[in-house]
Amino acid sequence: MEPKDGGRVTLAEILAGVIVAALNAYVLLAGADFGGGVWDLFARGPRARAQRELVVQAIGPVWEANHVWLILALVLLFTCFPPVFAQLSIRLHIPFALALIGIVLRGSAFAFRSYGGQRDEVQQRWGGVFAGASIVTPLLLGMAVGAVAAGAVGEGGTGKGEGFVTLYVLPWVSPFAISVGVFALVCFAFLAAVYLTLETTDRALQEDFRRRGLVAGVAVMVTGIVALALSRGGAEAVQRGLLGAPWSLPLHVLTGAAAVGALVGLWRRQWRWARIAAAGEVSLILWGWALGQYPYLIPPDFTIEGSAAPLITLGLAMGAIVLGGAVLFPSLYYLFHVFKGRASEV
Amino acid sequence: MFPPMPDLLAARSQMGVSLGFHILFAIVGMGMPVLMVLAERRWLATGDEIYHELAQRWGKGTAILFAVGAVSGTVLSFELGLLWPGFMRLAGAVIGMPFSLEGFAFFTEAIFLGIYLYGWGRISRRAHLFAGVLVAVSGALSGIFVVIANAWMNTPTGFEVVGGVITHVDPIAAMANPAAFAQTLHMLLAAYAATGLAVAGIHAYMLLRDSTNAFHRRALSIALLVGGPAAVLQPISGDLAARQVARYQPAKLAAMEAVFETERGAPLVLGGWPDLDARTTRYAIRIPYGLSLLAYHDPHAEIRGLDAIPRDQWPNVPAVHWSFQFMVALGTYMAVVVLWAGWVLRSRGRREGGRVLAENRRLMWALVVATPMGFLATEAGWMTTELGRQPWVIYGILRTRDAVTPMPGLIVPFVAFTLLYCFLGVIVAWLLYRQIVRSPTVPEQLWRVVRTGEWSRKTGDA
Numbered sequence: 140m141e142p143k144d145g146g147r148v149t150l151a152e153i154l155a156g157v158i159v160a161a162l163n164a165y166v167l168l169a170g171a172d173f174g175g176g177v178w179d180l181f182a183r184g185p186r187a188r189a190q191r192e193l194v195v196q197a198i199g200p201v202w203e204a205n206h207v208w209l210i211l212a213l214v215l216l217f218t219c220f221p222p223v224f225a226q227l228s229i230r231l232h233i234p235f236a237l238a239l240i241g242i243v244l245r246g247s248a249f250a251f252r253s254y255g256g257q258r259d260e261v262q263q264r265w266g267g268v269f270a271g272a273s274i275v276t277p278l279l280l281g282m283a284v285g286a287v288a289a290g291a292v293g294e295g296g297t298g299k300g301e302g303f304v305t306l307y308v309l310p311w312v313s314p315f316a317i318s319v320g321v322f323a324l325v326c327f328a329f330l331a332a333v334y335l336t337l338e339t340t341d342r343a344l345q346e347d348f349r350r351r352g353l354v355a356g357v358a359v360m361v362t363g364i365v366a367l368a369l370s371r372g373g374a375e376a377v378q379r380g381l382l383g384a385p386w387s388l389p390l391h392v393l394t395g396a397a398a399v400g401a402l403v404g405l406w407r408r409q410w411r412w413a414r415i416a417a418a419g420e421v422s423l424i425l426w427g428w429a430l431g432q433y434p435y436l437i438p439p440d441f442t443i444e445g446s447a448a449p450l451i452t453l454g455l456a457m458g459a460i461v462l463g464g465a466v467l468f469p470s471l472y473y474l475f476h477v478f479k480g481r482a483s484e485v
Numbered sequence: 486m487f488p489p490m491p492d493l494l495a496a497r498s499q500m501g502v503s504l505g506f507h508i509l510f511a512i513v514g515m516g517m518p519v520l521m522v523l524a525e526r527r528w529l530a531t532g533d534e535i536y537h538e539l540a541q542r543w544g545k546g547t548a549i550l551f552a553v554g555a556v557s558g559t560v561l562s563f564e565l566g567l568l569w570p571g572f573m574r575l576a577g578a579v580i581g582m583p584f585s586l587e588g589f590a591f592f593t594e595a596i597f598l599g600i601y602l603y604g605w606g607r608i609s610r611r612a613h614l615f616a617g618v619l620v621a622v623s624g625a626l627s628g629i630f631v632v633i634a635n636a637w638m639n640t641p642t643g644f645e646v647v648g649g650v651i652t653h654v655d656p657i658a659a660m661a662n663p664a665a666f667a668q669t670l671h672m673l674l675a676a677y678a679a680t681g682l683a684v685a686g687i688h689a690y691m692l693l694r695d696s697t698n699a700f701h702r703r704a705l706s707i708a709l710l711v712g713g714p715a716a717v718l719q720p721i722s723g724d725l726a727a728r729q730v731a732r733y734q735p736a737k738l739a740a741m742e743a744v745f746e747t748e749r750g751a752p753l754v755l756g757g758w759p760d761l762d763a764r765t766t767r768y769a770i771r772i773p774y775g776l777s778l779l780a781y782h783d784p785h786a787e788i789r790g791l792d793a794i795p796r797d798q799w800p801n802v803p804a805v806h807w808s809f810q811f812m813v814a815l816g817t818y819m820a821v822v823v824l825w826a827g828w829v830l831r832s833r834g835r836r837e838g839g840r841v842l843a844e845n846r847r848l849m850w851a852l853v854v855a856t857p858m859g860f861l862a863t864e865a866g867w868m869t870t871e872l873g874r875q876p877w878v879i880y881g882i883l884r885t886r887d888a889v890t891p892m893p894g895l896i897v898p899f900v901a902f903t904l905l906y907c908f909l910g911v912i913v914a915w916l917l918y919r920q921i922v923r924s925p926t927v928p929e930q931l932w933r934v935v936r937t938g939e940w941s942r943k944t945g946d947a
């Protein structure tokens with residue numbers, strides 16, 4: 140189907156937008172929880188223990204809620220765009236299954252560590268599992284996104300051909316897909332470091348995470364450029380969208396400004412500024428990807444309109460989103476108000 | 486190369502293992518918040534610190550189970566597509582609705598669970614209790630929505646099939662399918678009965694060692710308050726479910742009851758060995774007219790037997806029959822034990838009742854025996870429902886074999902996830918065991934001192 144130029148926005152498009160928004164929330168919130176795991180692994184120096192404890196304390200009350208954004212995106216996807224869900228599930232079975240093992244181990248390890256034994260070696264063992272899974276999972280989810288962006292999981296994509304490896308492995312292990320995976324991981328670590336400066340009032344700990352945030356922020360830029368360069372050979376459609384569309388220049392300027400702003404904020408110890416800019420930077424990148432592949436959900440052949448469920452289903456889903464949102468947002472506000480309002484206000 | 490396990494079988498096994506694992510935690514996720522809220526409410530009403538301690542300790546154990554429930558549920562959401570893309574492609578638009586609503590219920594649950602578990606002392610007592618109530622309500626709603634989706638698989642409505650394509654989709658009609666009410670009611674009661682009696686059994690065991698322990702007496706009374714009524718109502722709601730099955734899923738009913746011949750005034754078949762080739766059930770006890778009576782409340786009603794079903798559409802008759810009988814047997818025992826406890830309690834006050842119960846050693850043993858039964862009955866019930874639907878994933882519409890993913894080598898994820906779940910199961914069991922063993926054993930007079938000491942240590946950590 141052709142994208143409608145200048146036409147009205149359809150219900151299917153709005154719902155696709157809601158799914159991207161849910162993914163955006165997942166990246167900003169759960170992504171930072173994953174990033175916390177990265178810093179758990181890299182906890183170093185005299186304050187290593189304090190760093191780990193800060194991570195645990197920061198994500199304890201919220202990680203389950205943050206995690207539900209992924210589930211929401213998933214159920215909306217299979218309600219509103221069933222063929223897309225089926226196609227992704229078939230072609231990306233392996234990275235999804237591996238990511239699931241990571242999700243299971245990470246969540247359970249976190250709970251076991253928090254509620255299990257207080258002995259040091261027990262803590263350490265689960266801490267290791269938690270950190271390891273926090274690294275592997277974003278990597279795999281990023282690779283899956285890379286495979287989609289590259290057009291390698293569509294029916295007419297590069298995944299065409301025969302054989303197990305061609306169909307189920309090659310799409311997500313291309314250099315481009317791997318670069319997206321690394322990029323996602325680095326972004327998550329960056330977000331976590333920036334957020335963690337606001338989770339404590341301890342100057343020394345803030346400095347620790349400031350340094351980590353600066354390093355990660357530069358790494359985001361470097362890996363981002365590498366991914367963009369690889370997209371030349373790997374994800375032409377998205378690249379064309381990203382570079383050629385009328386909105387692409389303002390988007391790039393904004394993203395760049397946010398990236399610089401986050402680093403400057405960290406440098407000048409304006410933690411709140413840094414947090415806003417970092418979140419803005421990562422969100423813009425995600426929306427850049429989504430807009431870049433519009434009107435496709437899976438390039439080159441699953442469009443938004445072409446794979447949408449019947450209108451009645453879409454309408455009801457929209458109704459559920461409005462009603463659910465009316466309950467959800469005040470509740471979320473309350474959760475973050477109770478647990479995240481404190482440290483930064485002191 | 487001959488695969489060691491056909492892909493379809495591997496996918497079915499993986500789905501069964503994943504669901505069978507998740508349901509254990511889902512039950513706790515629905516039941517425990519109710520117990521915790523009741524304990525906390527009694528604390529607020531009476532000022533008795535033991536109830537406070539109880540709510541907090543239950544909360545600690547539940548936190549672990551919740552985390553495992555959430556991650557195993559996530560696996561399931563993906564597995565619907567990873568294993569059954571053909572099913573989701575066809576059904577997503579029809580039954581996505583309850584899943585989407587479930588998504589929001591999960592959200593509410595996870596948010597208020599975080600507030601409940603980590604919010605002690607951070608928010609007002611009333612707000613804390615209310616957070617607990619919301620966890621309980623949204624937990625029940627999650628269960629209800631997902632079972633509605635399953636009920637649709639059993640009795641699909643709300644669409645038409647024209648030339649192999651689903652059209653005229655009506656998601657509301659799909660949610661209002663004939664099995665929805667009976668199944669959700671039965672599942673909800675199962676969760677409360679299973680959790681309540683499991684907790685009651687554990688504390689009954691502790692009371693057998695020390696019947697004066699005030700902590701365990703109070704715990705027992707709350708657990709019975711939740712589990713008791715549910716366990717008594719369960720056979721009644723099961724009857725409702727059975728009549729629904731008789732009307733809309735004749736193949737499942739025939740397999741459940743091991744009925745080979747269509748007949749009027751059919752007997753109820755208890756136990757026995759369904760012999761598929763001889764088309765009869767050997768060594769069974771038969772209660773004349775029993776089945777017709779139960780299924781249609783009419784001793785002469787006609788029951789369709791397996792002879793009315795093409796052979797290639799039979800489910801696995803012995804597995805379904807035994808699962809069903811196992812559930813009913815366990816359910817009968819649970820209801821009887823609860824009625825016994827009710828008899829022992831006849832018109833006693835709360836304090837007095839706690840003592841009378843705790844000192845009745847035979848009743849305590851009977852409760853200990855019932856500890857795992859609700860969970861076992863639930864697993865058996867789900868085996869009945871799911872195996873009884875085979876070979877269909879959507880009854881009469883889509884066969885399981887046409888829904889499975891084309892990706893070969895499914896034995897690998899099956900083995901991987903099974904090992905993962907075994908590993909988690911062992912650890913969870915061990916952590917819970919430690920949690921229970923460490924329960925307080927001090928006499929009532931010393932109680933306050935101990936508790937205050939522990940409280941200051943806890944807050945010192947934070």
Ligand code: HDD
Binds near residue numbers: 639671722813873
């Ligand atoms: C505590 C757990 C428990 C107990 C004591 C019982 N059940 Fe049950 N039963 C379940 C837990 C359960 C379940 C696991 O929750 C199922 C699986 C699917 C469902 O909706 O509920 C179920 C399914 C189920 C079904 C199949 C519904 C379907 O496939 O659509 C029937 C006919 C019954 N039950 C009947 C009974 C009867 C007559 C019982 C008498 C004692 C009984 N159950 C006790």
Ligand code: HEM
Binds near residue numbers: 502505508565631877
């Ligand atoms: C949590 C309790 C449940 C248990 C223990 C359970 C158990 C099982 C088992 C054993 C199978 C394999 C059956 C076979 O192929 O022989 C299965 C299949 C399946 N179940 Fe369930 N089930 C549960 C609830 C649900 C719910 C609520 C849904 C709804 C959405 C669901 C959806 C499916 C699907 C899609 C399949 C695969 C297709 C099929 O084999 O029919 N199950 N389940």
Ligand code: HEM
Binds near residue numbers: 560
């Ligand atoms: C009869 C079957 C089922 C019941 C009664 C049930 C109920 C529940 C409940 C009460 C919870 C929250 C408690 C906890 O986290 O431990 C939960 C979690 C979850 N369930 Fe199930 N469930 C069932 C089957 C399924 C199926 C078939 C799916 C997937 C399609 C699923 C997906 C999930 C997810 C994603 C979560 C995690 C939510 C979160 O992150 O908080 N469940 N389930």
